[in-house]
Amino acid sequence: MSASANVEVKVGDCSNEDPQKLAAFEEHVANGGLIEPNDWMPEAYRSLMLRMAEHHANSEIVGALPEGEWIVKAPSLLRKLALTAKVQDEVGHGQMLYEVAQDLGKSRNAMLRDLITGVTKYHNCFNYPCPTWADICMIAWLIDGAAILNQGTLAHGSFGPYIRTMRRINMEEAFHFKHGEDMVLTLMSGTDSQKQMAQEAFDRWWEPSIAFFGPNDRPDELERPAMRWRMKTATNDDLRQKFVNRFAPAAMATGLVINVCTKDDQGNVTSATPDPLLKLDEETGHWGFTQPNWEEFFRVIRGNGPCNKDRLALRRFSYEQGEWVRKAILDGTTTPCKN
Amino acid sequence: MLSESRTNVPEAKGELQTQEVQKFPIWEVFTKKKESAVHLHAGSLSAPDSDLAQCFAREHYGQDQPCVNMWVTKRDFLTADSGENEFYELFVQWGAGLRYEHVGEVEACNGVEARDKCKELFCADKKYFTIWSCPNSGITKIDGSTDMIWRETTDQAYRLASGYSKVVRKKWEALRASKAVDDYQSEDLKDTY
Amino acid sequence: MSQLDQNLHTPMVELLLSLADDKLFLGHRNSDWTGIAPILEADIAFSSLAQDDIAHASAFYELIGTVNDKNSDQIAFGRTCNEYRCADIVTKSDNFNWANAIARQLYCNTFDYHRLARLSKSSWSPLSALSKRILAEQTIHVDHISTWIQHLGNGNSDSKARLQEALDTFAPYAVMLFEEPEGLQELHDASILQNDSDFYTDWKSTIDVILNSAGVTCTCEPTNTKGGRSGKHDEDFVRSLAELQEVFSTDPLAAW
Numbered sequence: 001m002s003a004s005a006n007v008e009v010k011v012g013d014c015s016n017e018d019p020q021k022l023a024a025f026e027e028h029v030a031n032g033g034l035i036e037p038n039d040w041m042p043e044a045y046r047s048l049m050l051r052m053a054e055h056h057a058n059s060e061i062v063g064a065l066p067e068g069e070w071i072v073k074a075p076s077l078l079r080k081l082a083l084t085a086k087v088q089d090e091v092g093h094g095q096m097l098y099e100v101a102q103d104l105g106k107s108r109n110a111m112l113r114d115l116i117t118g119v120t121k122y123h124n125c126f127n128y129p130c131p132t133w134a135d136i137c138m139i140a141w142l143i144d145g146a147a148i149l150n151q152g153t154l155a156h157g158s159f160g161p162y163i164r165t166m167r168r169i170n171m172e173e174a175f176h177f178k179h180g181e182d183m184v185l186t187l188m189s190g191t192d193s194q195k196q197m198a199q200e201a202f203d204r205w206w207e208p209s210i211a212f213f214g215p216n217d218r219p220d221e222l223e224r225p226a227m228r229w230r231m232k233t234a235t236n237d238d239l240r241q242k243f244v245n246r247f248a249p250a251a252m253a254t255g256l257v258i259n260v261c262t263k264d265d266q267g268n269v270t271s272a273t274p275d276p277l278l279k280l281d282e283e284t285g286h287w288g289f290t291q292p293n294w295e296e297f298f299r300v301i302r303g304n305g306p307c308n309k310d311r312l313a314l315r316r317f318s319y320e321q322g323e324w325v326r327k328a329i330l331d332g333t334t335t336p337c338k339n
Numbered sequence: 340m341l342s343e344s345r346t347n348v349p350e351a352k353g354e355l356q357t358q359e360v361q362k363f364p365i366w367e368v369f370t371k372k373k374e375s376a377v378h379l380h381a382g383s384l385s386a387p388d389s390d391l392a393q394c395f396a397r398e399h400y401g402q403d404q405p406c407v408n409m410w411v412t413k414r415d416f417l418t419a420d421s422g423e424n425e426f427y428e429l430f431v432q433w434g435a436g437l438r439y440e441h442v443g444e445v446e447a448c449n450g451v452e453a454r455d456k457c458k459e460l461f462c463a464d465k466k467y468f469t470i471w472s473c474p475n476s477g478i479t480k481i482d483g484s485t486d487m488i489w490r491e492t493t494d495q496a497y498r499l500a501s502g503y504s505k506v507v508r509k510k511w512e513a514l515r516a517s518k519a520v521d522d523y524q525s526e527d528l529k530d531t532y
Numbered sequence: 533m534s535q536l537d538q539n540l541h542t543p544m545v546e547l548l549l550s551l552a553d554d555k556l557f558l559g560h561r562n563s564d565w566t567g568i569a570p571i572l573e574a575d576i577a578f579s580s581l582a583q584d585d586i587a588h589a590s591a592f593y594e595l596i597g598t599v600n601d602k603n604s605d606q607i608a609f610g611r612t613c614n615e616y617r618c619a620d621i622v623t624k625s626d627n628f629n630w631a632n633a634i635a636r637q638l639y640c641n642t643f644d645y646h647r648l649a650r651l652s653k654s655s656w657s658p659l660s661a662l663s664k665r666i667l668a669e670q671t672i673h674v675d676h677i678s679t680w681i682q683h684l685g686n687g688n689s690d691s692k693a694r695l696q697e698a699l700d701t702f703a704p705y706a707v708m709l710f711e712e713p714e715g716l717q718e719l720h721d722a723s724i725l726q727n728d729s730d731f732y733t734d735w736k737s738t739i740d741v742i743l744n745s746a747g748v749t750c751t752c753e754p755t756n757t758k759g760g761r762s763g764k765h766d767e768d769f770v771r772s773l774a775e776l777q778e779v780f781s782t783d784p785l786a787a788w
Contacts, residue, residue: 322570328687
């Protein structure tokens with residue numbers, strides 16, 4: 001799973017940098033050049049890359065929680081195995097991204113502590129509940145599907161350690177997505193009850209999926225540091241359109257209806273009407289669609305979503321319950337390493 | 340109903356009561372996909388000692404795809420200038436963005452000499468980006484043929500995209516024209532690394 | 533010998549269910565740690581072992597299916613409480629305590645190792661072949677859990693105390709692993725399995741060696757009590773079974 005990075009740094013933060021070095025750096029990056037840890041980089045690049053990796057890592061280990069709830073309830077041996085492997089992968093992605101961020105200057109411990117005290121953030125979609133098995137299927141298809149579109153572009157970014165990590169992550173993401181497709185296609189060719197459960201879950205997850213890519217592009221998006229320094233290589237709106245073009249016809253082919261929904265504070269759908277804008281523009285090849293409710297998006301990201309408190313509570317509880325273990329294995333390292 | 344592990348969790352409030360535990364050392368892991376391949380850098384991990392480093396490395400860097408051999412070493416060894424007179428394994432990052440690749444080993448007195456010899460023996464006419472050297476005494480080498488890493492005896496298809504591709508393709512083709520499925524699947528990510 | 537006599541089918545299924553159910557529920561409980569373990573790297577590693585156990589259970593359910601002609605998922609998910617044959621140690625709550633998780637793993641992983649080693653010598657070749665394959669992976673589990681026992685026992689006085697408490701709490705449950713599946717004697721009599729009085733002592737020796745080097749102990753005695761292998765289960769098992777069957781039971785015949 002990924003972050004849609006909308007972390008910002010003031011362009012002015014480069015004012016203390018050596019102008020020649022900065023110019024050479026910017027030309028190198030603009031021409032597709034890559035930056036490795038021992039290369040010179042402006043402080044603003046280092047800190048933006050750190051925040052991006054940290055946000056992405058946080059999203060992986062928080063994302064592991066709602067899906068983790070369903071591991072013990074998976075309804076077949078194959079689904080048990082696959083879902084456990086998926087959540088395990090996400091913990092692994094978090095681990096690798098924390099290593100990238102740590103090498104940029106912030107310790108893993110500091111990052112975990114900032115996460116569990118609400119100082120740093122994670123992907124908004126994980127603040128929504130997963131009330132049924134079909135929610136897990138829809139997350140694996142839609143949210144991982146959105147992550148794939150996003151992460152495919154992140155793997156062409158400028159920072160070596162991050163893009164190498166993205167290549168490994170993307171390989172596992174390919175499995176998450178294929179498995180997600182398998183689950184959704186199974187439900188949609190199943191019983192009426194399964195199809196209904198799938199439609200209701202789709203109604204809950206369509207909007208968070210298109211909101212996954214972040215708020216609408218600003219007019220100067222391409223000049224902003226994340227794009228200029230090739231940490232992101234595609235804009236939010238471009239990716240969002242790509243997502244709809246891919247998934248709208250696919251969803252409809254399975255028999256799902258794409259609705260515009262309203263939700264209550266608990267994340268329950270209170271009304272669902274077919275999206276009136278959902279039409280293919282033959283000329284552009286683009287599908288029209290209703291934008292996500294951005295007011296709700298920002299309300300939730302600020303801490304007032306259905307599950308924000310639960311996610312942090314479990315992450316914090318896990319951290320605190322585990323302290324004695326970390327302390328023990330550190331204390332026990334008195335004998336010199338075998339190798 | 341949440342599993343018992345996840346219920347009765349207190350709300351996250353107030354100052355953290357736990358102490359911040361000091362960082363564990365960083366270890367680097369190298370893996371070989373098959374006998375005919377070379378070791379490639381797989382990634383890093385945090386662990387307090389080499390037993391746990393090995394334990395963690397196997398399950399994190401040895402389970403994403405087939406792995407027949409794995410080397411684990413403390414990061415500090417790879418860039419150390421000092422050292423003893425012994426054999427050093429050598430790794431070259433040929434360009435920015437690429438993974439370190441094992442190129443061979445040399446006998447040397449210390450890290451600096453090992454890397455110099457690497458330049459001579461393995462990089463003579465070629466452009467390279469960076470070199471790592473590691474004393475053999477600093478590497479834990481795990482041979483998958485005697486000490487299983489990737490589970491060869493249980494079908495791992497459940498955790499690979501290739502385990503689902505055929506069946507998913509078939510299910511889509513039952514609903515959509517072939518071309519529509521082709522277009523849709525053109526956005527699929529590669530499932531090898 | 534690859535054909536199993538018709539009148540040995542029932543005792544063989546009992547034996548295989550005891551193994552498969554142990555592994556299914558051990559994997560089930562341990563998979564629940566994925567995402568919430570004390571250290572990210574340990575989380576990833578522990579989850580591998582849980583997946584192994586579920587995959588092993590799957591392979592044995594398939595073998596059972598060749599004997600009683602049932603589908604693996606139906607066998608795994610579709611029985612009533614008293615039809616399951618696992619020892620209750622596998623579902624006993626660990627209360628989100630890593631020491632409990634590790635102590636239980638030790639008892640179960642070493643038991644599975646010795647059980648599989650014995651089944652590898654069965655004269656029924658499908659069973660010996662499968663057991664040999666799984667035994668190769670089981671070794672990974674024993675090594676992994678030894679490492680954890682060392683680190684907690686030799687960590688500090690707090691971790692040693694927590695580990696000892698966990699070992700003590702789970703010891704009475706561990707001996708129930710040795711409750712014999714019904715009809716086991718018939719399999720011995722037919723020479724499908726070697727008669728074997730050292731099973732418990734071999735297991736206890738393995739445990740003692742590992743625990744000794746970590747400065748902790750396991751105090752337990754074999755027992756003749758009836759429990760999980762006879763279908764008598766406790767509350768923690770009932771709760772785990774409810775989790776396992778929650779979605780499946782909404783439509784046991786549907787494809788998921």
